[in-house]
Amino acid sequence: MTLISSQLSDHRPATDAAVRALTGSGIPVHLPGTDPYTALTATSNLTKAIRPVAVVAARGSADVSHTLRVAAATGLQVAVQGTGHGATETMQDAILVSTAALDELTVHADARWARIGAGVRWAAVLEACAPYGLAALAGSSPHVGVVGYLTGGGLGPVARTHGLASDTVRAFDVVTGDGVAHRVTATSDPDLFWGLRGGKGTLGIVTAVEIDLGEQAELYAGAVWFAGADAAAVVRTWSRWCELLPQEGTTSIAVMRLPDLPMFPAPLRGTTSVTVRFAWTGDPATGEEMIRAIRSVATPIIDTVRVMAYAELGDVHTDPTDPMPLHEHHSLLDSFPGEAADRLLELVGPDAQCAQAVVEVRQLGGRVRDDRGVPSAFAHRDAAFSVFSAALLLPELAELVAQDTVRVHDGLAPWARDGGLPNFTDSAGPQWAGRVFTADVAQRLRALSLAHDPAGVLLGARGVRS
Ligand SMILES: Cc1cc2nc3c(=O)[nH]c(=O)nc-3n(C[C@H](O)[C@H](O)[C@H](O)COP(=O)(O)OP(=O)(O)OC[C@H]3O[C@@H](n4cnc5c(N)ncnc54)[C@H](O)[C@@H]3O)c2cc1C
Structure with missing residues (x-):
């Protein structure tokens, strides 16, 4: 708290000047200690608190333009947030533009x-x-x-x-x-x-x-959950099954250690389980044949795979909605053969000492690789699998959780490749940019940033500019 206060006071004159210029133009600005500031700076990962010097509740592009110009004139930087689901920077010396009100x-x-x-x-x-x-x-x-x-x-x-x-x-x-x-x-x-x-x-x-x-009005989709005792058979079968899955099917597998809390379904809470997520965009009868190989590995404890309206897409992963303190990490793999399945089980299976609440492997491929003839800055299209881990980060467990995260991702190193996906990588600045962009992509983004933001006002460009 002392550190934050002193950092804020270092920037007080610039902040005051910026806030005066913005409010003088009728732009809604919210300062620390106010309810709108608290609401607009909320983040879903409670370990990623943000502390911008002020929040501009943008009503349109004119507010955003004016904020960027005022920030440039006063020597401040500008960050952006819509929902707070992807916060990585603390934003402590920046003005935050909140886009939450842009609801067209x-x-x-x-x-x-x-x-x-x-x-x-x-x-x-x-x-x-x-x-x-x-x-x-x-x-x-x-x-x-x-x-x-x-x-x-x-x-x-x-x-x-x-x-x-x-x-x-x-x-x-x-x-x-x-x-x-x-x-x-x-x-x-x-x-x-x-x-x-x-x-x-x-x-x-x-x-x-x-x-x-x-x-795509409907899908044949959902998740099949198995007890931890069946994890070995399920993970091994999944790795072979992925090799045969046509691109009408998208799948991931997750080993979960859900805490014994009422927010989780009774058969899953306080235990280790494994879930196969599956979304089939083709004929449901064919989708049913496809998932049969997984369903028949063991008796599922929950099976939600069904014909569903496309709008029910969120039921495939059933991601938690409540904010939580999480330590997240992510890596990419070139393959996930039987040996990788065995290693995953050693690392995070029911018999492992593992601090992760969830370790998920998503199969990529199919049309993820297809840029439709219009290249983009998304740099790692050809990765075959993505691995994501999340552990509850209680202060007393911080060191243990950090070491455990390295253990899990390093353990899959024989199948890993460099790089990361921009949305899953839990860091900011040069470290983030170095992972998610190839050198060529980073260089082109840097050149564009220098051309369109000569004063370096956007905080989000920090990674490619430093
Ligand atoms: C529960 C959960 C499930 C997820 N599942 C997936 C998934 O299946 N696939 C996937 O790819 N990702 C997934 N993500 C990651 C998610 O896509 C990123 O965290 C994303 O950044 C969240 O965007 P947001 O606008 O909600 O978050 P915010 O925190 O509002 O923004 C995060 C970042 O997005 C950028 N950004 C936001 N708004 C703007 C804007 N107006 N202009 C320019 N840049 C902007 C900025 O870099 C900003 O820092 C998931 C995240 C969570 C928490």
Whole structure:
């Protein structure tokens, strides 16, 4: 607390000048200690608290432009947040632009596209598209924000059939770090269009996005849960099954150690279990044949795989919705053969001493690899699997959890490759950029950042500029 106060006081004159300039223009600004500030700085991972010097509740691109110009003039930086599901920076010397109020949402059903404000979450888009049998490429959690997700690529439960969400973007309304508002399409500005898809917040603050919608009214999808005692058979079968799964199927497996808390279903809480998630976009009868190999490994303790409305996509992963203190990590694999399955079981199976609440392996491939002929800054399309871990981070367990995370990801090193996905990587700045971008991608983003943000106002560009 002492540290934060002294850091704030170091910047007091700049903050005061910026706040005066912004409020003088009628822009809603919220300062620490107020209810709107507290609400707009909430984060879903409680270990990722953010402490911006002020929050601008943007009402449109004019507010964003003005904020960026005022920040440049007063020597402050600007960060952006829609929902707080992906916070990584502390933002302690920055003004935060909150896009939460940018809630426009229009579905053009006949032409199969939607215009979506930067404050909208996937749940609202899924609901708006449902009456038309149209599908937007949301991620595992409908509570995540559309723009934060798809500027990071966006790898969802039907990714192997329909590809990355960022590849469905038709246009962005974005304000670059120099305060200039642009409408960016593949033809109007191919460079920014390239960089905004996969580059996250490095190049600008998006105020609205337009995306193509697919025709997918229903899925055959859900999750099959097994007791920890069956984990070995399930994980080994899953690794072989993935080799045969056509791209109509997207799947992941997760070993869970859920705490004994009422928020989790009775058969899963306080125990180790393993779950296979499955989303089949083709004929449900074929999907049923496909998942039979998994269902027959052992007797499931919960089986939710069924024909479901596409809008129920969040039921595939059933991600938690309550904020929690988590230590998360992520890595990429080139393959997940039987030996990797055995290693995973040694590392996190029911007999392992393991601090992780969840260790998830997602199969990539299929249309994730297909950039539809319009390249983007999403750099690691050809990875075959993604590994994500999350452990509850209680202060007294911090060191143990950090060591355990290294143990798990290093343990899978024989199958690992360099790199990470922008949305899953739990770090910020150069460390994040070094993992999620190739050198070529980082260099091109840096050149674009220097051109569109000469004063270096955007905090999100820190990684590619330093
Ligand atoms: C429960 C859960 C499930 C998830 N599942 C998936 C998944 O299946 N697939 C996947 O790919 N990711 C997944 N993620 C990761 C998620 O996509 C990222 O954390 C994403 O950044 C969240 O976006 P947000 O807008 O909700 O978060 P915010 O915290 O609001 O924003 C996070 C970051 O996104 C960028 N950003 C946000 N708004 C803007 C804007 N207007 N302009 C420019 N940049 C912006 C910025 O870099 C910002 O720091 C999941 C996250 C959670 C918490």
